[in-house]
Amino acid sequence: MGVQQSELQSLLLLPLYLLVWLYSLISFLPWYYLTGAGERRARAMRVKARSTSGLPEGPYRCVDSFKSLATEDLPGKDTLDKLFEHAVQRFRDADCLGTREVLSEENELQPSGKVFKKLILGEYRWLSYQDVELSVRHLGSGLTALGQQPKSMVAIFCETRAEWMVAAQACFRYNFPLVTFYATLGEEAVAFGLNETEVTHLITSTDLLETKLKGVLPQIPNLKHVICVDQIRISTEGYPPGLSIHSMASVQELGARPDRLAKPLVRPQPSDLAVVMYTSGSTGRPKGVMIAHSNIIAGMTGQCERIPGLGPKDIYIAYLPLAHVLEMTAEISCVAYGCRIGYSSPQTLSDQSTKIKRGSKGDSSVLKPTLMAAVPEIMDRINKNVMNKVQEMSYIQRTLFNLGYHYKLEQVKRGYDAPLCNALLFGKVRRLLGGRVRLMLCGGAPLSSATQRFMNVCFCCPVGQGYGLTETCGAGTITEATDNSTGRVGAPVLCSEIRLRDWVEGGYTNRDKPHPRGEILIGGPNITMGYYKNENSNQDYFVDENGQRWFCTGDVGEVHPDGCLQIVDRKKDLVKLQAGEYVSLGKVEAALKNCSLIDNICAYANSEENYVIGVVVPNQKKLMELARRKGVDGSWEELCTNPTMEREVLKEIKEVATSIKLQRFEIPEKVHLSPEPWTPETGLVTDAFKLKRKELKNRYIYHIERMYGGK
Structure with a gap:
């Protein structure tokens, strides 16, 4: 029947x-x-970078000649303060930075008994370029009045918001090197960075001051002034004597006095230090990367060239951590080109986000951005959420969606589009992010081909991948908007060169077939000055015989015939098993994320053992459906510790691993299911959602020992 x-x-x-x-x-x-589809297809197929030496190891350079943002688009603007001043002159009355008004807050009781804070937000309120310039001038002048000296550092430990960008521009103008920390960084790590840089002035939010900093302030003797970006009055009780706490508004009022504004400025030079960016890192203490004005200008050159038509018509939604080099350079670029920046957060990004009250609008729906940056973790979540809703459709609806999806997928693979499918099927999906996104850029970690294709098809826009590090100002390679391939991170950007260095132990050399492979080295004017007070780590930098600076990334890449790079491994993720096989943990994790039961996974291997194990964050909906089918009852925590469910998840993992041809020794033999999701707040992943292996091992050491037979 x-x-x-x-x-x-x-x-x-x-x-x-x-x-x-x-x-x-x-x-x-x-x-x-x-529509000029043929021209776009031809551009996608062209050679994008060549080896300048003719050798397979490179260096590879973009086929376009080296350009400079300072000499091409914005002549003479070779420091960040000049870039901003030029933008103010060009776009004076245009909207610049926008923040949504909080209309009300409500506590919502969840079925689990937990209470979630829900927000009802109003429209975006905008500061014009002229308004921002005035705030920047007054804040910089106010910091000077509080004793801040040129070339002395100012720290910022704050969430992504308009005040962060105002503070950064003030520091760039007054030549105060800016020390940045992720808002999710632990108290001890922040205290370490503040002491290492010996800052006397710190900009933060009231919430972070009260919840994260208050307990460690006695350990930071050099700190004299704390400036809170919000207007909430704070009692000084419980704070160290001699520490002054100000609101940003009061510092700006101090700086607005005519006698203060009349004082001459000491402007930065291109070689001057602009930022010391503390990376949360996947291992050990945070390291401060020293970034000069010229480094950021060079990195922005490469990024902006890969965004066609960047200009005043664009709206950028800002929600990633501003202490991450990708977000910081993206926002500075947007300001330089006259774009509007609307501030958001991962908890308020869409109508379905955790802090948005049901029935009210998330930030994307109100802002309707045209440009968006993301990390793979966020794109994977969007992918799974949409596909879960597709599975709940009726047979006819699901068949229609799948028919349209696969039809457009074939068109996209050939370099074409499907306008009818866009209009009839994917409009609702596009509206999840406002409906106007014309380009998305993903960075921070490799994006799976399946997720990239899904975003291409359902959001009807190019999804580019970028590859870079804090040490390279976020610039290395970026895919072109016309490139319809997946799994690659594009050709070198205008400011960078790429070389491959043989890694014999890992089995990667420039003689590999069909394409040369090796450790990725990035060179160019975007390569930063090194690590602050950390000479031991500076061995990853070197200068070649031509005086060009290079950084050794530790990532392993493969260069395709058109000059585009693919990330294939990471040196630090390689573990040798007892029987002598080498296992790349990153490769195993990337492959197994294709399993529908898995939201996140950390593979683990001990060199004294002969098999791999895994700690898995399961997809709650899928696991509970599986439990019902298997007749297993219990709460979420009980399901995750149930041996039957562990066996069932392991069974599906092995099926997926076999289908994608992982080697037998690469497939986990045992797994532990973690009911706790991994977020930057838990300290188990970085702000770019990279795994912190040391912290994960410490958190799950009992289960690791259990899976290895109690050893």
Whole structure:
């Protein structure tokens, strides 16, 4: 009976298949010539970078000659303060930085008994370029009035918000090197960085001051002034004597006095230190990367060239940590080109976000951005959420969606598009992010091909991947908007060169077939000055015979014939098993994230053992459905510790691993299910959602020992 029903449903859909075929036949040629699809396809297929030496190891350089933001688009603007001043002159009355008004807050009781804070937010309130310039001038002048000297550092430990960018621009203008920390960094790590840089002035929020800093302030003797970006009055009780706490508004009022503004400025030079950026890192103490004005200008050159048509019509949604080099340089670039920046957070990004009250609008729906940056973890979540909703559709709806999806997927793979599918099927999905996103850029970690294709198809825009590090100002390679390939991170940007260095132990050399492989070295004017007070770590930097500075990334890459790079491994993730096989933990994790039961996974291997194990954060909805099918009852925590569920997850992992041809020794033999999601707040992943292996090992050491037989 079920087979007959399925055949009947397929028969009913036959006219639709014929209609789609007929539409494609009639519309393809007019669309092809009117939209310039052929030209875009040709650009996607072209060679994008070449080895300047003719050797397979490189160095590889973009086929376009080296350019400079200072000499091409913005002549003479070779420091960050000059860039900002030029933007103010060009876009004086235009909107610059926007923040949504909080209308009300409510506590919502969850079925689990937990209470979540929900927000109802209003419209965006905008500061014009002129407004921002005034705030920048007054804040810098106010910091000077509080004793801050040129070339002395100011620290910022704050969430992503408009005040962060105002503070940064003030420091750039007054030549105060800016020391940055992730808002999710632990108290001890922040205290370490503040003591290492010996800062006397710190900019933060009231919440972070009260919850994270208050307990460690007695350990930071050099700190004299704390400036809170919000207007909440704070009692000085419980704070160290001699520490002054100010609001940002009061410092700006101090700086607005005519006698203060009349004092001459000491402007920065291109070689001057602009930022000491503390990376949360996946191991050990945070390291402060020293970044000069010229480094950031160079990095921005490469990034901006890969965003076609960047300008005043664009709206950028800012929600990633501003203490991350990708977000900071993206926002500085947007300001330089006259874009609007609307501030958001991962908890308020969409209508479905955790802090948005049901029935009210998230930030994307109100802002309707055209540009967006993301990390793979966020894109993976969007992918799984949409596909879960597709599974809940009726058979006809699900079939229609899948038909449209696979039809457009084939078109995208050929370098084309499917306008009818965009209009009829994917409009609702696009509206999850406001409906106007024309380009998304992903960085921080490799993005799976499946997720990249999903975002291409459902959000109807190019999804580029970028590769870079804090040490390279976030610039290394970026895919072009016309490149429809997946799994690659593009060709070197204008400011960078790429070389491959043989890593024999890992089995990667420039003689590999079909493509040369090796450790990725990045060179160019975007390579930073080194690590602050950390000479031991500076061995990753070197200067070649031509005076060019290089950074050794520790990542392993493969260069394709068109000059595009693919990340294939990481040196630090390689573990040798007892029997002598080498296992790349990152490779195993990337492969197994394709399993629908898995939200996140950390593979682990001990050189004294002969098999791999894994700690898995399961997808709650999928695991609970599986438990119902297997007749297993219990709470979420009980399901995650149930041996039957561990076996069932392991069974599916092995099926996925076999289907994608992982080697037998690479497939985990045992798993532990963690009911706790891994977020930067838990300290188990970085702000770019990279695994912190040391912290994960310490958190799950009992289960690791259990899976290895109690050793």
